Amino acid sequence: MQRRQWLGAALALASGMAAAQAWPGxxxxxxxxxxxxxxxxxxxxxxxxxxxxxxxxxxxxxxxxxxxxxxxxxxxxxxxxxxxxxxxxxxxxxxxxxxxxxxxxxxxxxxxxxxxxxxxTPNVIAVHPGFPARDYKGFVAELKKNPGKYAYATSGTGGIAHLQTELWKDLAGVSITHVPYRGGGPALNDVVAGQVAIIFDNLPSAMPFIKEGRLVPIVLAAPQRLAQMPEVPTFKEIGLEPVNRxxxxxxxxxxxxxxxxxxxxxxxxxxxxxxxxxxxxxxxxxxxxxxxxxxxxxxxxxxxxxxxxxxxxxxxxxxx
Structure with a gap:
């Protein structure tokens, strides 16, 4: 009985190895x-x-x-x-x-x-052009001067944009309200339209709006500054390396x-x-x-x- 079990296991192992070697069929x-x-x-x-x-x-x-x-x-x-x-x-x-x-x-x-x-892929915090700051220092100063006044849009609760912004909020000591959307597209549309002031998004989807001047990039999660926006610092540069993900x-x-x-x-x-x-x-x-x-x-x-x-x-x- 034990011999049959051993042989069965050996044959199954050999069959699995052969299938892996022949993969993909x-x-x-x-x-x-x-x-x-x-x-x-x-x-x-x-x-x-x-x-x-x-x-x-x-x-x-x-x-x-x-x-x-x-x-x-x-x-x-x-x-x-x-x-x-x-x-x-x-x-x-x-x-x-x-x-x-x-x-x-x-x-x-x-x-x-x-x-x-x-x-x-780099991630970016960007704001509507009507926001009263266009660089990181002014951005944080405005948020600290008006705690709870502003909101930020993301593609949904639990996504990278949501939790990465919460990580940044914790380290930067600012208070802004999360507005989750059912996808990055609707979130971008409302920020571009001025319904929400701030967005945290993947750069590929935000980039067309940045190029058109319909969003203003503030800070990036990237290894270094990007050639497309050399004036925008990374989170590491502003002293918040844990957010630079x-x-x-x-x-x-x-x-x-x-x-x-x-x-x-x-x-x-x-x-x-x-x-x-x-x-x-x-x-x-x-x-x-x-x-x-x-x-x-x-x-x-x-x-x-x-x-x-x-x-x-x-x-x-x-x-x-």
Whole structure:
């Protein structure tokens, strides 16, 4: 009996190894946990054709939006770990939302297999042109002079924009009210229209309005000042380095993904990221190409989660 059990286990292991070595034998799904047209979707659709070429199988992008990315992330976490269902992980799905939402059914550290961080995107605090300050010093002075007078818009409660602004508020010692929207588009529209004075947003979606002069950038979460707006300082420059955190967009699978699959996806992604057209498209959004190792991406996810758990605790935040 024991011998049969041992043989069965050995055959199952051998079969699993053979399947991993032959992977991929059919198209691979890449789940984007947000709607079409956002930064996450742009990044996924930029790399998917190059991944398809590198892997020799189609990589099909599927948008599974809902609950600030939780719906799509949950689908990835619950997928069979055979390499045919992967997902795009963001700060919102693996750090900020799990930090504030007790109903998130997955553990962002233990329920995914991190593979590679594709790109990182700067975030920006910007104001309507009618705001009575156009630089960081004047911005903070106005907020401290009028505590509670102003509000800031984000794409929703629990997202990176919400919790990163709360982290900044805590460190800067200012009081502004959060106005959550059902997506970045509506939030941007109301700030551009002057309904709300301040927004914290990913740079790619805010940049067109900044270029048109319909938003005024105040401070950036980025490694250094950007050539497109050299007058705008980073959070690090103003002495608030903990806020100087960019959004990330990486590939993950469910826990238990075979090491051979991880290796192949990682190598294919790095191959995709050296293609000039892919790099250019990513950089055109204001993002930076990353392409790190699986263990580095895993450490990044773990660190971000702890940052936003601390923010939620200090600011006594809860879902609205």
């Amino acid at each position: 059919k198209p691979v799904r890449l789940v984007v946990p947000f709607a079409v047209g956002g930064t996450t979707d742009i990044i996924a659709r930029t790399v998917a054709p190059a991944l398809s070429k590198a892997l020799g199988q189609s990589v099909v992008v599927e948008n599974k939006a809902g609950s600030g990315g939780v719906v799509g992330a949950t689908e990835t976490a619950r997928a069979v770990p055979d390499g045919y269902a992967l997902g795009i992980a963001t700060v919102s799905t693996t750090a900020s939302n799990p930090a504030i939402n007790p109903k998130v059914s997955y553990d962002p550290v233990s329920d995914f297999t991190p593979i590679v961080n594709i790109a990182a 960019m959004a990330y967009y990486g590939i993950v699978g469910p826990k238990g993904l075979p090491a051979e699959v991880v290796k192949k996806v990682h190598a294919a992604t790095l191959q995709a990221l050296v293609e000039p057209a892919v790099r250019q498209r990513i950089e055109d959004t204001g993002s930076l190409v990353i392409g790190n190792k699986p263990q580095e991406f895993a450490a990044q996810i773990k660190a971000e989660l702890q940052v936003y758990k601390d923010v939620v605790q200090r600011q006594k935040l809860a879902l609205e």
